[in-house]
Amino acid sequence: MKIEGKKVIWSEYQKEIADDNYFYVRSCIRQNFFPGSEVAFLRIMRDVLKKDVFEHPCHTTCSGIGYHGDVVPVETAMTVVARQFSLMTEAGYTNYVPSCITSFGLYTEILDTWHHFPEVEEKVRRQLKKATGREFKKPENLAHASDVIYKFRKEIAAKSKYRLINKETGEPLKVVDHIGCHYSKMFPSKGVGGAEYPYVLTGMIEEWGGQIVDYPERRHCCGFGFRQYLVQANRGFSIACSKEKFESMKPYQPDMIITNCPGCPMFLDRWQYVINEMEGKRYGQNGEGIPVFTYEEVAGLVLGYDPWDLGLQMHQTDCEPVLKKIGIEYSPEDKYNLAIIPSYSDSHKLINV
């Protein structure tokens, strides 16, 4: 195929991502699993990229975790989401940026439902008005936080302190990308690269010096699957999914995994520990695990943030092998030193209301 033809086809796989003035909504579970990631996003957006990012303290869960866990009906989820949109409308923003992939998927699904069934939207508007007295406008632009980092990946690369390159060998680090299923598998046109060629994390890694590993089970689910994990008896299916991915990626000897979903880094990280406890298997090099990072953590690392400020001590699979390979300066004795509180000069801005 001619290069021009490829460009035309690839242009259909792109999505519009707003330039500035974002209404940011956090994830329920990321703040517990990887508490440094969302703070890192805000610091990068505000301090490095000088963008306007607004957070509302009255924001609640989108109820997506309950919806996909089969305990919250869709109309309830729609009304909760309508309330989030009303907070955005109240604050005067139109660009909605969720931190969570499942929230992103739920918002996309709900906006699409309202597009095809306007009577459902009207019903939800009535329900919201009756319950809370609120009204809302739909967002003009909906982008996941990883889309925003993807959009500014070149700017981050230009200001980076480190590259994803093995300091000793000079070779690019081999990185496995794992895209959350709810990012573009449900609505391919809403993700960069669609469902077949999601490019959002690959673009970041290639821009920051790493090399993407293309392995057979690359698009396989991490195993979270909500109802698989939420019932303890079903967790064997969850861990089996992760194991299948690890078995598939192991021959390619990846240095690290990058993810853009709340559940995926949690399960790819924790299940490595559980598999090792159950079967004594490790999938990384030199008998170690494969470190798993969120995209904010990787962006923070290349920008030279302190690993412990990014919350990397919360990972169950040690991240030090990657830090050593890149040559990042860190203090091993401070890893679990809770007396050291990150001193953000702009900490008062983290919640800006």
Next chain:
Amino acid sequence: MNKFGFGISPGRQIDYDSNNREVARYIFENEPSFRLCIECGGCSATCSTGNFTGFSLREINILIKRGENDLVRNALKKCMLCGKCTLVCPRGVNTRNIVVLAKRAFQKSDEYAL
């Protein structure tokens, strides 16, 4: 293992790269008509043993070709070698010989290394 309260569910994926297909290869070499089988199930339908147990030659043929030998080894013991399956096979596969060869293959080695 079970301090976690659950185990790792075994995969249902058929992995032709890691499965041992030596038994299948041995049968293909010694009974070439094995390749003609279309898994129609005529053999299973007429099988006397299959009427009283869960034995199915059609299933065994598929499992051997996949290399899922663990499931085949004990099942083969149920066959009485009556040969009715050979009479009804529309493709002329010598099914009785397949059972005999499979048994021989298992006898030759515990690990199916023929």
